[in-house]
Amino acid sequence: MATIKDVARLAGVAPSSVTRVLRGHRYVSDDLARRVAAAVEELGYRPDLVAAGLRGGRSHTVGVIVSDIINPVIAQLVDALETALHAQGYGTLLANSHGDPARDVENVERLGQRRVDGLVVMSVDERSPELVAALSAWSGPIVLADRQIPGLVRANAVLSDHRRGARALVSHLVDQGHRRIGYLGGPTGSTYVWRERTSGFIEALEDHGLPRDPALVKSARATPDAGRRSTLELLDLPEPPSAVVAGPNPLLSGTLQALHERGIEVGRDVALGCLDDVAVAVLHEPPITAVNRDITKVAQVAAELLLAQLTSAERHPRTVVLPVELRSRASTSRAFGNAEAARPPARASAERR
């Protein structure tokens, strides 16, 4: 059995450097990583994680708290996070808050009492004093994923630039000639995600000198039913929007259903964009323009931030903001005139009521 010293000798580096590479330390040069990887490969070295865990009193288990596992982007993120942590010898235990802020608190306590080395937190709400208290009472390292909790100074955070994403999508719609743009957002103010997206939406309107019509902005629970109802409300306005930005993923199916019921065709009668790139958007005919983020990258950074505190001398929490990109597709490709709005074609109007 090869040891860490054998790997170090073959790679021509110090054993501590091998450990840093194997533990996924952030400040490792590409050259060092390559040499260690080649030596590990050549010697067939496998780190003895159980022994390492016993020595360090660690459980090699990370607790993950998510707002709602039904959201496909959350499920993807959990999957990517598990992959990133598993590659470093860590398992994960997941607690789902089911859209209920009270369960965020229960889940912090539940996991905190069960030997986890660190927590990754995607809570339903980030403002609850009970949540801040529960997280503050927990002694291990914390990474907030798309959450900002100012009262929790020692937490790391990995954020996506949701403001820029929403802004890019709305600007794209304005460029296509849209002046009345409906916005279906998540619970306003509950988390970084919706605070930033809603700000981005408003800023884009301001950038283009467009008025803010409160009737065009809906804040809805992330369910298909709520999405359907909010979309019908937008369509029933005296001046319905010619473009719609659909927010929370589970809501998108409701939006599509409402449009279908009214005989309004995406891409022809109304432009539609969404703020996460989910399967429903990609597979829809026509495909739906979406803001995409690199979920794997988000997960990798979250794992890195956590492991930096778990396995190295890293004392200071860090915040990393990752970019997003707009993927323009056929649902927003048709240019609209000012006066046009989301209406079914004349022949279908009898079906509207």
Next chain:
Amino acid sequence: MATIKDVARLAGVAPSSVTRVLRGHRYVSDDLARRVAAAVEELGYRPDLVAAGLRGGRSHTVGVIVSDIINPVIAQLVDALETALHAQGYGTLLANSHGDPARDVENVERLGQRRVDGLVVMSVDERSPELVAALSAWSGPIVLADRQIPGLVRANAVLSDHRRGARALVSHLVDQGHRRIGYLGGPTGSTYVWRERTSGFIEALEDHGLPRDPALVKSARATPDAGRRSTLELLDLPEPPSAVVAGPNPLLSGTLQALHERGIEVGRDVALGCLDDVAVAVLHEPPITAVNRDITKVAQVAAELLLAQLTSAERHPRTVVLPVELRSRASTSRAFGNAEAARPPARASAERR
């Protein structure tokens, strides 16, 4: 503060009957449940679960092991299970095996070491001796969800009638005139789900005196990529199928992509059915015929089986098989002649290569 005795007095029943109702015991008459519920409501009684947990040495936490959280049906099931257990005062901790049987075993050990009162198991594989050993070593009650482990005699099971579901879908396709039906299944033999579905597929062919062509049966990993490749292989057969049954949910997007690439339109050029009723199937244009199961019911039965052993005198494990239903939609509504097969229309044939 009202006590359980106050509730019993007002309801005119024994305190032990109140406990049975509150703990979701299975053998409770509707009348008893109603009287207790009315008394609980009137007195504003709230059971002290923490105290009850301390008395009983219970953690009021159930461990849930799932094969792959990316599968939307698994995510829905987890969500419904959490709802059912939470209503009974139980929280859940989730461990995802990420399609890797080795992680099933890790997850049983991880949860088993962490004070959970019971386990609900939807493992990647049900045959691994290591999994059976790990589950046998765990002393609490177990509910297998859509898994059968003959070596684990003390486990409860909630099963869906997947065989009948697959059979109904294939019979429906045969009734529409299809004679060559492609089948994209999950890993054969790994679990009850795929064993039953594949048997149902084969039985339906036999029922109708149709030959089994091995070239039409694919076993694929549940990823979009694998779905795309397997579908292309079916389309490239000298005699491609006129209907396709797409199995694992994450695979369906790959099937749709492959058909799109070849300019083959669902419902017109090829009939398509799937074995789980997911959002992609419902929202597809045309909507896709699917086998539906009542996920909420599955979750409720799983919770009931577990709680019966946790909170009452139930000693014997039980197996409950739940029905499924075929939801016929436009993707399979066109009748096909014998000679027809999945081919793009003539004008699109230049796009095929």
